[in-house]
Amino acid sequence: MTGLAFHATVAARRFDLALDVPEGTTVAVLGPNGAGKSTLLALIAGLLTPDAGTAAWGGTTFFGADVWLPPHRRGVAMLAQEALLFPHLSVLENVAFGPRSAGQARVASRETALHWLEEVEAADLATKRPGELSGGQAQRVAIARALAADPTLLLLDEPLAALDIAVTPTLRRMLRRVLAGRTAIIVTHEVLDALTLADRVVVIGHGGVVEQGDTREVLERPRHPFTAELAGLNLLRGRVVEGGIETPVGRVSAASRLIAGTRGAAALRPSAITVHATEPGERAGVNLVRVEVSDLEPRGDVIRVRSAALFADLTPAQAAALDLEPGSTAWFAFAADDVSLYGL
Amino acid sequence: MRKVAIAAVALAVVLGATACSSSTPAARPSATTDSLSGSITVFGAASLTTTFTALATDFEKLHPKVTVATSFAGSADLVTQIAAGAPADVFASADTKNMDKLTSASLIEGTPVNFATNVLEIAVPPSNPAKITGFADLAKPGVKTVICAPAVPCGAATVTIEKATGVTLTPVSEETAVTDVLGKVSSGEADAGLVYVTDVRGAGSAVRGIPFAGSATAVNTYPIGALRASTAPAVARAFIDFVTGRVGQKVLAEAGFGKP
């Protein structure tokens, strides 16, 4: 298999991870802060030396037993939250930096640079200096610069995190276009980044890989509460029964084609839950769960009502109307059709 | 800003006033008077450092109520300081030219007295690597000779000797102070240097001295005089007598100085 085969430990950072990235695919690495995402990228790029482990791309060993290839020979380009464009060079010279370092003549490298600037739709910025660019423009140029270096592997460390929310959709689409066919690892908090850009996703928590697999599969049908939390989904696990699943909050009805008696999981979007302050009447096809509210969490333009096993998202108006507070009793109602049931 | 300027001027006036007190010449006291009291500052040429420090201590022993402070530097430096108002009572110069600067400025009380002479001597490192035997050897090609610059007394003496002997030197360095010439020889950097007899004597085993015949053509005469602005003219006069007297002359002769 061509692609990246990676395994390394760094004792001082409590890092111990193994990862494979097939050639031509993009892998998203999801996880909380401190889990080791930046360490992972630094190790692959050659900016950090591991205590033990090996990493290789095809026949080229990045590091291993008594071998350590310096970063400029690995063909691994990195894109960070900050564009880090060289302040003393123009935009064109920045993008031409990679080709020039590889030995291309000045004129040829500038042509290459112009080509990549056009790819990221930033050709009109060629003569500007980095100080004159906005955050979004700088990040575009940084992408062009990384691609112009013709890397075998591209590492992106939360590339859209520092940008204005207004420009992220455009940049995300552009990234999707230029990453097609490339091998890349993207570290991100944003589920939307993973869904848009990655073929596979690896979820890491403190202490290693929690779950990995096809992006949609992992993020729409998480097998682990940790993943579910990252993906923003409710997860109830239990034993499959006729027409539903037996879970810690009780029997949940759901459309099921699973064999009764096996272990299964029910995933539920928080926006699919309606919250009632008093017990509503029973209705067919609607699940009802009595909960004790543990927390009310403002998240952007919704309020997340948390309980022990489930959480629901409400608009501020709805939350105010219900007059909830930690400790109060509430009823979560959700349609059986909204429950995604799958085997574990 | 104005206030600072006024304060500065006031300070300068006060300092100037203390330096310019008038004094009347006192009757000459006997050199053995025990009741002599006061304190004087003696400015001496650098080449007088060892001798005058010893003489100052001896003088204080003779006159317990007297204190003698000494300050040694190049004669030209001392002249500049005295002209700028430095509080000296006695000035002993390494040559008459510098003393004349003060006498023509009417800063000296009476006439200065010549108290010693000094002639030049060749100094070489103890091993004499260039095998110097006389003045002419200093001009041999390949010999690293260091002398004083002509503007300095020992340098002027060197020029006189060059003219008298007809030997022209091509030194590798012309130092501003004779101590620097000595330093270059004692550190082994120079093959030979022209310094005073007293310098060679004072350097002990650090250098070897080679006297030469032509040295007598350039004799440096050392004059000593009391400053008109002295606040203790009696003590100043007594010290000068001490230096020109039997004890002073003996100390100077032991150091290598010649008779005045």
Added chain:
Amino acid sequence: MTISSAVPRWIVVIAAIGAVFVLLPIVAMTTRVDWGQFFPLISSAASRDALLLSLRTSLASTVVCVVLGVPMSLVLARTTFAGQRAVRALVLLPLVLPPVIGGIALLAAYGRMGLLGQTFQVLGIQIAFSTTAVVLAQSFVALPFLVLSLEGALRIAGTRYEAVAATLGASPSTVLWRVTMPLVLPAILSGAVLSFARALGEFGATLTFAGSLQGVTRTLPLEIYLQRETDPDAAVALALVLVVVSLLVVGLTLRTSGITRRSAL
């Protein structure tokens, strides 16, 4: 003069006193100059030789300081090794050492009787009493200025751009020439200016190590020292020349480094 409200007024007063303290002697010196005699005094052969020698040697010393100082700064700022603190302290020693002591130390190393003296003799290299010795003495005392200035700047600049350059395929040498050096060029320039100024005014080490011969080793400070013996007027006039030259150098280079900052490459 507008006083920013961020600085209390009494600070400004003390600062003004400090400025007067430094400027007054220089201004006072200009009042001592015999202006009628000024031009003849400074255009004598000895004065011209001294000034040209000073400029030549200071320039050469500045080059030596940059050539040696930049790598030293890089190593001190960007690497770690055992005993680094001690090495840094030793490298900065000439800053606090009295220059004459520096001269004595140079003699002990490179003089005829010194550590390398015999080696140089065998190789036929004459150092003592030569213009080379002047450059050595000046470089010795001026080097710490460049190292100090540049090391600080390198630490502040950090290594993020260098890391990016490496991932783009630039070898360590390429990173140095195309990324590191351009980014700290203002610091190199200001360090070089400081070194030049220090070299220009160097006296004690030169006197002790190189000697004093017109046109060969008698730099302007040494010429002033000599002139004091016979002609204090000439000494003051020459001192003024030294002050003016130093001011020109400092002023000019601050202007150019400002230009470099604004339009990098």
